[in-house]
Every structure is written in structure tokens, then in C-alpha cells.
Amino acid sequence: xxxxxxxxxxxxHNQTVAEIEVTDLLYPEHKAFEVVQTLLPKFxxxxxRLSEKASMHRSMEEALDKLSxxxxxxxxxxxxxxxxxxxxxxxxxxxxxxxxxxTRSEGNIATIVKQVVALPAMRTPAFRLLSMLKDPxxxxxxxxxxxxxxxxxxxxxxxxxxxxxxxxxxxxxxLRGAVQFLGIEGIRQILxxxxxxxxxxxxxxxVDKLTHMRRCSVLAAHIGKLLGAEQRLFWKMRSAGLLxxxxxxxxxxxxxxxxxxxxxxxxxQNLRVCDAELQVFGITHQEVGEALASEMNIPEYLxxxxxxxxxxxxxxxxxxxxxxxxxxxxxxxxxxxxxxxPYEHYLEVFARARAENNAGKPQSxxxxxxxxxxxxxxxxxxxxxxxxxxxxxxxYLKEExxxxxxxxxxxEDF
Numbered sequence: 133x134x135x136x137x138x139x140x141x142x143x144x145h146n147q148t149v150a151e152i153e154v155t156d157l158l159y160p161e162h163k164a165f166e167v168v169q170t171l172l173p174k175f176x177x178x179x180x181r182l183s184e185k186a187s188m189h190r191s192m193e194e195a196l197d198k199l200s201x202x203x204x205x206x207x208x209x210x211x212x213x214x215x216x217x218x219x220x221x222x223x224x225x226x227x228x229x230x231x232x233x234x235t236r237s238e239g240n241i242a243t244i245v246k247q248v249v250a251l252p253a254m255r256t257p258a259f260r261l262l263s264m265l266k267d268p269x270x271x272x273x274x275x276x277x278x279x280x281x282x283x284x285x286x287x288x289x290x291x292x293x294x295x296x297x298x299x300x301x302x303x304x305x306x307l308r309g310a311v312q313f314l315g316i317e318g319i320r321q322i323l324x325x326x327x328x329x330x331x332x333x334x335x336x337x338x339v340d341k342l343t344h345m346r347r348c349s350v351l352a353a354h355i356g357k358l359l360g361a362e363q364r365l366f367w368k369m370r371s372a373g374l375l376x377x378x379x380x381x382x383x384x385x386x387x388x389x390x391x392x393x394x395x396x397x398x399x400x401q402n403l404r405v406c407d408a409e410l411q412v413f414g415i416t417h418q419e420v421g422e423a424l425a426s427e428m429n430i431p432e433y434l435x436x437x438x439x440x441x442x443x444x445x446x447x448x449x450x451x452x453x454x455x456x457x458x459x460x461x462x463x464x465x466x467x468x469x470x471x472x473x474p475y476e477h478y479l480e481v482f483a484r485a486r487a488e489n490n491a492g493k494p495q496s497x498x499x500x501x502x503x504x505x506x507x508x509x510x511x512x513x514x515x516x517x518x519x520x521x522x523x524x525x526x527x528y529l530k531e532e533x534x535x536x537x538x539x540x541x542x543x544e545d546f
Contacts, residue, residue: 140164148176149235151228158182159189172201177235181208181228193217206231218445230410237414244386245424253334254428257282258326262429265320272311275319279307289314289322320431321367327428328374335381337388342381344463347533349373351459354532358519359451359482360489369455372437375430376456379421379438383413404471406442418442442473451485454478462529476522483520 140163143151150171154164158180171178182188196219199205207224208231209215215224225231248254261278264270279286286307293310294303304310311319332342352373356366384391390412398408406416422439430438437456440446446453461475518524 140167142167145232145235149179149232150175150177151179151181153181153183154186155183156185157187157189158192160191160195165192165195168205169199172199172204175204177204177206177238179206179208179228179231179235181231182210182214184210187214188216190216193219196221206234225410226407230414233414234410240386240413240415241420241423244382244420245427247386248334248382248424249427251334253330256326256330257285258323258330259428262320262323262327262431265316265323265431266429270316272308276308276311279311285322285326288326289319292318292322317364317367321371324371324374324430324434327430331378331381335385338381338384341377341384344468345374345377347536348376348456348459348463350536351462351529351532352455354529355455355458355482355525358525358528359455359486361451365451368433368452372434372452372456373459375421375425375434376437376441376460377417377421378425379417379419382420382424383409383415383417387413399470402471404442404473416442444473446478448478448481451482454481458482458525459529462526466526466530467533479520479522479525486519 139154139156141153141155143153145151152164152168152171154162158165164180168178168180192215196202196205199221202221205222207215207219207222208226208228209224210226223234225234257278261275264274264278279289290304290307290310293313294300304313314322328345335342349370350373353366353370356369361369380391394408394412395405397403397411398405401408403411406418409416418439418441422435425435425438433452436446436450436453440453441456441460446457448454457473458475458478461472464470464472519528
């Protein structure tokens with residue numbers, strides 16, 4: 133095609149993938165973008181590739197959002213500054229080889245999810261109850277009907293409702309009272325702990341990853357305590373940390389040898405974990421985890437922590453996701469010493485939130501939490517705006533990690 137008439141190049145890959153390489157500024161009225169929209173119904177995937185000198189106009193953000201089938205469009209840019217915005221409408225890759233691999237691997241996500249959910253262990257009452265709880269109008273009597281047949285799970289709910297965390301003078305003697313006291317959200321958090329117990333049996337060979345998830349759970353919850361988060365947010369942070377690497381478990385289960393190769397490449401080349409996975413599988417554990425969690429009826433508010441905890445940018449109002457990013461980033465950088473997603477710039481968000489939560493309260497006490505959920509005030513002499521400074525938060529997380537490594541992690545502690 134003459135460059136002066138068509139400032140782009142069109143290539144076909146296996147008759148199912150069209151690649152359009154743009155050599156100048158791409159904007160909605162550009163001929164190349166017009167061709168993209170024309171090709172979308174005819175090809176399985178359309179790749180927009182920006183050459184070294186090309187870039188995207190800011191107006192492309194809205195144009196990409198309005199595409200009829202954005203899941204079929206991939207972007208390839210070799211530099212971040214080629215796009216003046218972040219887009220979640222289409223997937224982005226650093227090179228054409230990885231994008232092409234992804235077109236061949238896209239179906240693997242559905243395959244892996246189907247493989248995991250088909251396991252007999254994944255059809256326990258906890259999963260059935262999570263599905264029931266998606267109904268906002270579900271009656272407690274329906275939940276009780278399931279629980280009375282599951283003695284172990286029912287006993288666990290009674291134990292938690294009567295536990296020290298709630299400090300009730302009169303303990304519950306029957307399941308109905310405990311269920312109503314815990315409420316839908318409390319029951320849901322117990323079920324997530326039960327789901328994790330199932331995962332420890334299904335993925336019994338992945339000890340290191342399960343340990344990492346447990347530790348991130350406790351650290352994310354500890355961040356919530358330092359923040360002064362209300363009980364429900366604290367519970368959710370704990371659950372988000374516990375399930376954030378669900379996709380890693382599934383990818384390794386699907387092909388342990390290839391996953392080991394991806395992790396070896398990550399360490400040898402100091403790659404981000406998602407980049408190493410893309411190079412080997414063409415997909416990432418974030419994508420697999422989010423799809424699997426959705427299929428397992430995991431609450432929607434946990435999906436961002438499962439599917440986006442390695443993203444380069446996250447919404448600052450999602451404290452649940454950010455707590456996991458900090459806990460996971462701390463574990464990766466300070467303990468496991470592998471490549472990690474930068475997290476320190478989110479500490480300011482928590483510093484502001486903590487200051488708001490502590491407005492008008494005495495400021496000389498820093499509250500920590502043990503792995504059993506017990507608050508232990510300690511006089512640190514730390515100002516509220518300094519708790520979430522980089523050196524201090526690392527100190528508090530290291531201190532908490534030391535506690536759980538000495539005492540162990542117990543899923544029965546709510």
C-alpha cells in the first residue's frame with residue numbers, strides 16, 4: 133500500500149489475525165482505525181501495532197471504549213509514552229510476538245477454569261452456599277437448611293460467633309442465632325476461609341504459593357487494622373489477600389513443568405511475574421484467577437484483587453485492592469526478593485485515610501493485630517501521618533510477619 137495514501141501496513145497471520153502497524157499519530161478518524169473497525173467482524177483478532185515513532189491521541193481512549201468487540205483488539209506498544217492514557221477496554225502487549233502468542237492461547241483460560249471447577253473437591257457445600265449468597269434477598273432459613281447438614285461448617289460458624297472477637301456475654305447455643313448474628317457478609321467471609329481450605333487440599337503440592345497467600349492475607353488485614361478500617365473492610369482485606377494468587381495455583385496445576393519454567397525465567401531475567409507468564413503461556417495468573425473466581429461465585433468485590441494486583445495503576449478508592457498490592461509487593465520485594473509491582477506510592481492513600489479515621493482520637497497509640505485477630509495496642513510514639521511512610525510500614529509488616537511465622541497461621545481464626 134502506498135505510504136502517502138495509507139499511513140499503515142496490514143499483515144495477516146494464519147487467516148484469523150489481522151495486524152495493522154501504524155507509523156504516525158493514531159486518532160479516531162485515522163484511516164487505520166477505520167480499517168480496524170471494518171476488520172473486526174471478519175477476524176478472530178485485530179492487532180494495532182504502534183511503530184517506534186507512532187503514538188495515540190488522547191481521543192483514542194473513548195474510541196477504544198466504544199469498539200463493538202474490544203476483547204478482539206490487542207494493542208502493541210514498545211513504550212509507555214506512546215499512549216497518554218490507560219485503557220482497560222483492550223489488552224496491551226510490549227511486543228508483537230507476545231500478542232500473537234496470546235491469540236493462540238486465549239482459549240486456554242476457559243480450558244484451565246473448566247479443568248479446575250470439574251474437580252470433585254470443588255463441589256463442596258461452601259461453593260454452593262457462595263452461589264446462594266449471590267441472591268441479595270436470600271433468607272437465613274435457606275442458609276440454615278444447608279448448614280444443618282454440614283456439621284463441621286456449622287460448628288465453625290458457632291465457634292466464630294461465640295469467639296473473643298465479638299465478646300458476647302451470652303453465647304449462642306443454636307445455629308440459627310449465630311447465622312443471623314454473623315449476617316450475610318460474616319457468613320461469606322467464613323465460606324471464603326472454607327474455600328481456601330479446599331484449595332489447600334486440591335493444590336497440596338504448591339506449598340510455597342499457599343504459604344505466600346496465607347501471609348499476604350494476614351498482612352493485608354494488618355494494613356486494615358493500621359488504617360483503622362471497620363470490621364467488614366478488615367474481613368474483606370483478609371479474604372482478598374487469601375485468594376489473590378488463585379490463578380497461580382490454577383496455572384501451575386494445569387502445567388506444572390511450564391509454570392516452573394516461567395518462574396525460572398522470571399528469576400533469571402528479573403522479569404515481572406505476569407511478563408514471564410505471558411512469554412510462556414500467553415496468559416497471566418491474574419486473568420486465569422479472575423475468570424476462575426467468577427466461576428466459583430467468589431464475591432465480585434474480591435475480583436479486582438485477584439485479577440489486577442500486579443497492574444501498574446489501580447484506582448485509589450479501592451482500598452481492598454491496594455491493601456493486597458502493598459502486602460504482595462512487600463512479600464515479593466522484602467521477603468522473597470523477586471521482581472515486584474511498585475506499591476509505595478499507594479501508601480499516601482492509606483496515610484490520608486488513616487488521618488481521617490483517627491480525627492479527634494488520641495494519636496500516641498498504634499494498633500497491631502495478631503494472626504488470631506486480637507488487637508494489641510503498643511506505644512510507638514508514631515504520628516498518624518507517619519504510620520504509612522515507607523520505612524514504618526515495612527517495619528510493621530515485618531513485625532507482623534514475624535508473629536505469624538512463629539505462631540503459624542490458623543484458618544479457624546476469623
